[in-house]
Amino acid sequence: MMLKAHRNHPLWLAYMLHRLSGLALALFLPVHFHVLSLALTRPESLDRFLGLADNPAVKLAEFGLVFLLAVHFFGGLRLLALEFLPWSARQKTLAAASIAGAFLISGTFLLQAV
């Protein structure tokens, strides 16, 4: 079994989602900054790179990134709310709502991009 039985509940899944999205963002950010720095150092290679971005596969990857950021952002807000506002039993609803919010934001982005 892939998911051990004691992990099979919404808060644990929300935790794993937060960790994976955080790690993926950490891997992505250095690349992102490098590409942005091209605007200052080598504008022509930036233009060539941006030309790539019209490719549908790249569009999909962009959707993935914004999705990651949205997942992590709302996941982070969920944790901060869960730990710093003294409420108790609403956690599952919050976890679900944060994921729904992430889909909403990244979905909107996808629609605008295509």
Place this chain on the structure above:
Amino acid sequence: MSDRSKLLEVSVWRGMGDEGAYETFQVPARDNQTVLDVVSWIQQSADPSLTYRYACRVGMCGSCAMMVNGVPRWTCRTHVKRVLRDGALQIGPLRNLPVIKDLAADMDPFFDKWIRAGGVHRPSRSRDDPIQQVPPDDPGRVEANKGIECINCSVCYAACDTVAGNPDYLGPAALQRAWTLYNDAKVEDRQAVLDSVSGAGGCHNCHSQGSCTRFCPNELDPLSAIAGLKRASARSFFRRGE
């Protein structure tokens, strides 16, 4: 009625320390049967050398917890019907604790951490002082009440992946205990309580996975208690920084 002839396929962990393997037993199914009944049947009717632990059989003492089909549970109040998977049960010693033998886990680390988290009551008055009045509707009392029914079963401790990843982590039960003391009007030195749970291995290790709250058989909520400690220690950090 026909239940009489049905058999359960029960695999039980056998071994000492780190060594061991699951051994399978056929156990007669009953209409009403707890996981502890199944373990007792094996010990009484199949293999008297099976080692396990229980005392009260009614969910009071906290000594009977085991892993049942991968989930930590109090076995004396877990009905087989609710947890059976394809007619089978897998029963193992509690996770995150050393094994003494078979199903008996060594609870020492769990109780050592209870003490490390400041879980021992330090009275602020002596027997010569008048008894301190604690109004039941005092907000601190109401908060502490939510955590005091802990039976020390270690189910939450076995469920927690942060404990699994960091052997120094105090774990949900000990931290929840500290939260009840922090809210107890009879405890004078609140800062001492916070200090013992906000260092290495303390409340800030918790990732709010909530497996503790999900599996606590007494329906306590260590997750929220730990969040309370996080808030209190953050507040005291900024106050002391002034």
